[in-house]
Amino acid sequence: MKTLLAESTEILREAGLSDPKLEIPKSPEHGEVSCTSAFELAKRLHKSPMEVAMDLASKARNVIDKRKGLIKSVEVVKPGFINFYVNWPSYAVKIIEDVLSFAEAYGASDTGKGRRILIEHTSVNPNKALHVGHARNVCLGSALARLYRFAGFSVIVTNYIDDSGSQMADIVLGIKHLGYSNEPPEGIRFDEYCGDKIYVEVNRLLEQKPELSERKRLLIKEIEDRLSEGFRLSREIALRVLKEQLKTCQRLGASYDILNRESDVVAFGLWKETFSKLKQKNACYLATSGPKAGCWMLDLSGHKTLSKEGDEVLVKSDGTTTYVARDIAYAAWKLGIIERDFKYKPFGKNRDQSDILITDIDGEVDFKIRDVDTTIAVVDIRQRRPQEIVKYALGLLGAEPSKYVHYAYEVVSLSTKEAERMGLDVSDTEFVHMKGREGIYVKADSVIDSIKEKVMSETTQRHPDWHPQKVESIAESVAVGAFVYALVKGDADKIIVFDREEALKIEGDTGPYLQYSYARACRIIEKSPIMQTKVKRREALEEQEMVLLREISLFPLIVEESVKLMLLKKLANYAYGLASAFNNFYESCPVLTGDEDTMNFRLSLIKAYLITMGNCLRILGIPIVEEM
RNA sequence: GGGCCCGUGGCGCAGAAUGGACAGCGCACCGGCCUUCUAAGUCGGGGGUCGCGGGUUCGAAUCCCGCCGGGCCCGCCA
Incomplete structure (x- = not known):
């Protein structure tokens, strides 16, 4: 087909049309390639499209007779289409020979030759098993990675492990303080056990007993201390869950190069460097009054829409970083605008036996991702705003924001029937959104x-x-x-x-x-x-x-x-x-x-x-x- | 209130980047096709104001404006 388009273009050029507008007709009766330039030309030449088309076609006919290529004839149809017909016996052989000679590389290209692209996908909190919405992310992300490789890009795949949030604290709370065993019952996977049982039940308890919330708050604090028992336990849980999660991902055909733990974004000093760079560029400031007093804020005043919603908290008044702050540091690392880097330990193998590495403060393995041209973050559409903030912050840091792509996709929700099967009370809605902590998911x-x-x-x-x-x-x-x-x-x-x-x-x-x-x-x-x-x-x-x-x-x-x-x-x-x-x-x-x-x-x-x-x-x- | 997304036969969707030739497909429904390379297939039939109203254009499902209906986001959460 490419050959045909090229040949048609050449023919029309020789016939005097400098920039022919070509399309592939939906219906084969209109030939293999069709030109619609006559419509535009008609206006300028003050002629009817039919006249223009006829004229072009007769010139094209001469060219075709001379060159004896795959295209054998031209017809002008109704309002002014110029349709090209092909010498099928030759064309057929050409197509088949083409495919057979390229084989597994048929369709591949060197579009991305010399270009490096980093794709982040999956990124499921390490406290639960994957639901069908996560699966959408994995399938899109891994297909994207394979597509880009096929197109000649050098692709690195990463999975962002958010191991420092309150959802981790829920599991630790359950195991450390509420008597949940750290071994799942026979026949249940560890990620399912954490997500289906502990996470859901602990959240139910938190609703019922407000005094537990204080305990959880202290636990979140404790987990931030890398020497604490809480930290050790949370890290162990996250690793075990991750192992199970990746089984599902591999079942879906995904593979990874590196797993980046959010807690390590801080531990390796990526945030520290990003923060000082932000200060250098006057992109953030310390709020001294108002409701955000004591917080370090990202200045969004230069952004057309985000500015309407006020600036973004990066460092809370208790000195800890927000999720967006860590994400900015992580993105800055992806694009190589900070010096600090992670160290890694081996985590496991992909199906093709290639290595998966995971960030680790005691790790000794280097994995350089330098000179990435584009990064793609496969993240669901509800995070559009924070993703836009990350992108904007990268701009403030002097990077080219277009290099940071948020590949947004809509969520998977449950049909009314499905929700009813789960015993949920649903009325007059057409679907129900999944909610991890409430156990509403498949x-x-x-x-x-x-x-x-x-x-x-x-x-x-x-x-x-x-x-x-x-x-x-x-x-x-x-x-x-x-x-x-x-x-x-x-x-x-x-x-x-x-x-x-x-x-x-x-x-x-x-x-x-x-x-x-x-x-x-x-x-x-x-x-x-x-x-x-x-x-x-x-x-x-x-x-x-x-x-x-x-x-x-x-x-x-x-x-x-x-x-x-x-x-x-x-x-x-x-x-x-x-x-x-x-x-x-x-x-x-x-x-x-x-x-x-x-x-x-x-x-x-x-x-x-x-x-x-x-x-x-x-x-x-x-x-x-x-x-x- | 501000921003974003979706709206195509009963249901689920493609077609929208670059406006073109009769709006395609699947499911469901009705009726054919296995002594011939796997019938998880295939052929035929019924079923459509492309949410509504304007506009641009020789031409609009596709572009522009307004409206309606549904969803999402706007936290010292992640």
Whole structure:
């Protein structure tokens, strides 16, 4: 397709149009490439669009005859479209040869060559198991990382561990003072135990017994002291929870380079340096009167909208830092505008056996992230304001604010039905927001497990001869595929209303639809005789073959657009269209029963499809299965 | 009060960056297609004032203004 666009541009240039406006027609009857420049030109030339188009087309026709490229003809249609038609037999061979030669690199580019990008995602408080909203973050973030790598960027993935907040104090309070065991009951994961039981129950107690709040307040203070028992305990809990959380994340296909603990932002002096730089630049001041007396404030007066809401507290009157303050220091570190750095210890391994490091004051490992061009923070949309403050503060520190990108996405909430299933009283609302401390949420793993169970029974029915282990392993992949696709296919700006019944669907516009089309293609290849290496030319292509080829040829453009607009849904929607094109082809174009030439052509087309879909699925994080 | 987001057939969505050729898809509903490469598929049918009202334009779901409905954010919390 890129070749075609380039060729059309050249043709029109030679025909006298300096900057042709091209588009890819929605309907194939309008050709492969279409030019709409006649409409604009008509105005300037005081002619009708049709006249202009006719004129351009006849000039273009001469050029086409001379150059004998892939484009074979031009037609002018109705109001003034100039449509280009292609020599399909040659074009088909060109597309397939292209894909086969690039293979796993088909669609990849060097757009990001030499550019470093740091992506922060997941960042779930280390006191609970991931719910479906967190899963949305993980899926978007990790897909973004893979997409950028595919586009040639050097990508570092980090996960920000907020281990210094009041939500940690709740768990410590439970274990240290309220008699909760530090071992979960048999069969319950530690992150679930903390989040589902201790966190929820402690918060219920805090509601009922106000005297506990004082205890909690003291505990928060204690945890800030790195020599205290409270600190030690909170750190131990956070680590154990984190270990469990990352199992879920890895199940979703995520991997990480570094885990940055919020408490270490202060411990390593990142805040101290950032604070003095802010003072240097006169970006903050000490409030001496009013309700914020005694606090160090970030001066927001220069910001068009934030200034309306007053300045932001960085250091509280008791000398401790706010969350935003630590986030600013962390962001300043990301962009390399402060000198201080973390040290790390090994934490564990990713699925590909690469190392995951975690910040540690006693650590000896260095991990330099210097010269990052862009940082992307995948953080839900409710944090837009604090994220904007961070960005603005970076500007005050002399950094280029556009290098700090807040990748915002809407939350996942629960359908009324789902809420009712949880025993909540819901009336006249269409959805209910999840609330961790109230126990109103649905865990990611439990959803994947439910889908898996359903897929297992489906698979067993279809393949009674399969070994249970094989069924299980494929069901896992299909379940993850269904879940991941559901979270990345939609607009990030739209709330996902979660409903378990909906989530269990594996037909229609779902992840398994993509996986299924891939598996069917694999079956044909598997049953085929050894194919020739040279792509067989085919003179009369079926409509379904052209549609599939057209989709395949679009992939590099889709990747490019997805990168530019940071839109994963673009890629996900494309994948669906691609699968659909294949299924249509599959239905109407028999491969193994045809004559040899047809079979050879179609086999290479299927290979090209597998490569394209495979690349697509890998970026999205949908597991590839060769049979299902 | 200030700022941001969403509103497309019964339900869930795509199309919106760069305005174009009859507004697509899935679910649900009705009716076909497995002695032929996996029917988790496929074909056909019914079902739409693209929230409402203006404006710009040869042309608006898409751009601009206003309104309505729903959601989020505005803490010495994180």
